[in-house]
Amino acid sequence: MLSVATKRTQAARFAHWRPGLWRFHLPEAGGVWAGVTDRTGSLESLQTAAVFPQGMVMAGQVHGASIASVERIRAPGRPIAGCDALVTQTLGLGLAIRSADCLPLFVWDPVQGVVGMAHAGWRGLAAALPCRLIRFLQQRYHTRPGDLWVGIGPSIRACCYDVGPAFESRLAPWVQEERGRRTCDLIACAAAQLREAGVAAHRVLDSGQCTACEPDRWYSLRREGEACGRLISCIGFRT
Numbered sequence: 195m196l197s198v199a200t201k202r203t204q205a206a207r208f209a210h211w212r213p214g215l216w217r218f219h220l221p222e223a224g225g226v227w228a229g230v231t232d233r234t235g236s237l238e239s240l241q242t243a244a245v246f247p248q249g250m251v252m253a254g255q256v257h258g259a260s261i262a263s264v265e266r267i268r269a270p271g272r273p274i275a276g277c278d279a280l281v282t283q284t285l286g287l288g289l290a291i292r293s294a295d296c297l298p299l300f301v302w303d304p305v306q307g308v309v310g311m312a313h314a315g316w317r318g319l320a321a322a323l324p325c326r327l328i329r330f331l332q333q334r335y336h337t338r339p340g341d342l343w344v345g346i347g348p349s350i351r352a353c354c355y356d357v358g359p360a361f362e363s364r365l366a367p368w369v370q371e372e373r374g375r376r377t378c379d380l381i382a383c384a385a386a387q388l389r390e391a392g393v394a395a396h397r398v399l400d401s402g403q404c405t406a407c408e409p410d411r412w413y414s415l416r417r418e419g420e421a422c423g424r425l426i427s428c429i430g431f432r433t
């Protein structure tokens with residue numbers, strides 16, 4: 195159970211912004227915009243409100259751990275195939291992913307001026323996508339992990355994420371059994387990987403939103419099935 199103080203802090207960091215849109219309020223933001231649509235939002239409303247003059251590019255998303263660096267859009271409207279995370283230094287270019295329970299991870303480095311957007315479900319976490327993304331930023335952009343800020347968007351949480359006895363063994367440290375339920379805490383798993391990669395705990399900003407707990411606000415694949423809609427998360431430098 196979260197304390198009232200923690201809930202207030204979360205609300206200050208991640209809040210409703212405009213109809214259909216929520217955003218992170220980032221420390222040291224420097225022109226970075228990071229946010230997500232809710233059930234009433236759409237890609238069009240996000241593009242209109244977030245204003246990325248270079249356009250917006252989507253990750254193809256294959257539940258893997260591949261990362262692509264995108265500095266300009268070569269094929270407008272076409273997702274970058276085969277990857278679940280995108281990074282850029284280009285001003286005015288938005289990076290986007292779709293999700294309904296999986297974790298949207300928003301990453302920004304205010305020192306090197308680079309942002310990243312990742313889609314991490316249990317498969318991506320088992321493949322260490324958060325760790326790999328931080329390593330990619332270190333190698334490609336000379337990022338120091340201690341400079342990074344990371345936002346965790348609306349996603350399914352331990353309160354609603356029941357798993358079977360044969361669930362992915364690499365996630366076993368984050369599976370708990372209580373009162374006849376076996377649940378997995380994907381948020382804690384992602385946070386642990388980020389810490390391991392050198393990101394300071396106080397620089398991981400959690401939206402605190404559970405997609406399955408708030409059916410009027412978010413889409414949840416677990417609750418609604420494969421045909422449900424998808425939330426669109428996006429980050430980029432607006433200026």
Ligand SMILES: [Zn+2]
Pocket residue numbers: 350351352353354404405406407
């Ligand atoms: Zn929940």
